[in-house]
């Protein structure tokens with residue numbers, strides 16, 4: 001049961017009433033004396049209530065002086081207030097520390113509300129993005145006006161981030177990363193990746209230059225080796241093996257240089273450079289024809305199944321390179337008399353190019369790394385087949401340029417399935433001339 005009256009106070013009041021009643025009864029004015037006690041009690045309570053109100057209005061004043069239960073009430077409120085002030089100070093301290101640490105970051109941090117307006121930013125955002133105090137509440141798209149940022153901000157996908165040249169500092173490269181939180185608010189972090197970008201560019205330029213410079217001496221060497229091989233009968237028999245090996249290695253180096261140059265070109269060309277409708281069924285018939293010639297000596301069967309008229313928006317030379325790399329790999333890594341099936345089809349989600357074989361397969365531990373340059377599941381077998389180790393890296397880059405991706409499924413000893421998946425935005429049922 002709830003207690004509405006404090007015990008001590010109640011017993012004091014009762015005692016006072018009884019005492020006053022007794023005295024009053026003695027004088028014959030019991031009603032008056034009891035009433036006087038009650039009025040006194042009421043007056044004291046009202047006085048303390050007024051003190052409480054006064055104190056609540058001016059919390060800086062000292063705790064009012066009182067007796068009995070009222071004093072306990074004052075002390076309890078005082079304690080509550082002290083605790084509340086302490087936790088508020090703690091909270092403010094945490095907020096201040098969080099703010100100070102975010103302010104000390106070299107990365108630009110900005111908070112954007114659900115309407116896309118700038119809410120808060122740190123000093124680095126001022127330096128990297130040129131945001132000024134008067135920009136608070138402005139739409140972020142008014143402050144960063146490049147089309148690529150507009151696309152990224154409005155449509156994402158946010159987890160992929162966006163790399164772009166700084167709109168205000170020439171030569172500076174920035175990376176934007178946006179995360180949603182709360183009620184569709186956005187946290188945007190911007191990194192200065194100029195150094196990384198320059199290093200990456202240096203690496204790309206170096207590989208491209210070396211490959212390019214190697215081309216001329218290799219052509220000369222290969223030319224002479226070919227001439228010498230044509231006149232092989234003029235040489236002593238011990239030279240025959242040496243000459244054929246030299247030519248084999250020269251061809252391998254040539255393939256390497258060509259693959260490296262192709263990769264450099266793929267990395268440096270913009271994604272949407274002159275795309276055209278590519279007649280994939282026709283392209284695949286040519287690739288199939290070449291694959292059959294390669295597979296014939298091994299007694300392999302290469303079958304082709306295509307959806308006629310299914311075309312892809314892109315660059316024919318690059319697609320040819322990617323598709324034939326996958327078909328050639330299937331022939332290379334499938335033992336004699338194996339089966340290879342090539343398929344090109346579409347559904348409501350997009351288009352698919354798939355090469356399946358019942359060859360040696362790949363251990364699942366290698367699958368995630370297969371598209372890295374020079375990564376080989378079985379290095380000895382791969383060099384024996386004359387591979388450069390760059391084929392799947394080229395496939396990955398070509399697919400990226402065509403908004404597609406590669407899916408690899410393989411069972412060791414049973415076979416592999418390499419699928420290129422393209423979104424419906426780059427396919428068409430008929431060629432548009």
Ligand code: ADP
Nearest residue numbers: 329330333376377378382387388389390391392
């Ligand atoms: P390579 O020139 O060595 O063939 P790739 O980049 O084309 O280089 O392929 C990388 C590795 O993936 C190969 O070395 C091989 O181990 C493995 N691989 C690729 N295709 C197949 C396949 N169809 N079956 C089994 N292994 C494959």
